[in-house]
Amino acid sequence: MIVCSILLDARSSGPGLPRRLAALRPLAQRHDLRLEVVLADDTDDSRLLTLASRHGARLVTTEGTPLGDRLNTAVAHSQGEALLFPAPGRLIPASWLVDTLADIEHHRRDAVVLTSSTGHRLAHLWHRLRHLYLGDTLCVSRVWFERIGGCDPSLDTEALPDLIARLHACQARVASVVA
Secondary structure (H helix, E strand, O other): OEEEEEEEHHHHHHHHHHHHHHHHHHHHHHHOOOEEEEEEEEOOOOOHHHHHHHEEEEEEEEEOOHHHHHHHHHHHHHOOOOOEOOOOOOOOHHHHHHHHHHHHOOOOOOEEEEEHHHHOOHHHHHHHHHHOOOOOOOOOOEHHHHHHHOOOOOOOOOOHHHHHHHHHOOOOOOEEOOO
């Protein structure tokens, strides 16, 4: 099984960061997954070092730049062959992650987007047609992340939807899975 880097951002996680890290604990304790958690921090909050240590996350200090740049810095300090960008407030199903990592490892997929099944079906279809995956979890191979230049460092909240759109535009094999 390949190593998967789970990338979180302290600023965009806000006060929900302790819950997000705690929610990753069951995944980290599984023997069939090899995970590392990397936490990008531009807040200079001294409590984050203790929090990251308690949850087995590596803290990477970043500049106060847009989210895209902070995530690129975190990826540069990660070692995973797969990169996971979890959506805020969503649990990551272990079975989805195991299947996704196997697909990436065996080159069946270059990226997998875990979308939410909530919301109006027509609006969901409209977002899928326009390749806008707001609030979705993305798992992408490091090779493809680097091939398309990573996240756009000038983008903030649009960094991950833009990354997904560029993956589609570059003909990456991107699968969408509805949870």
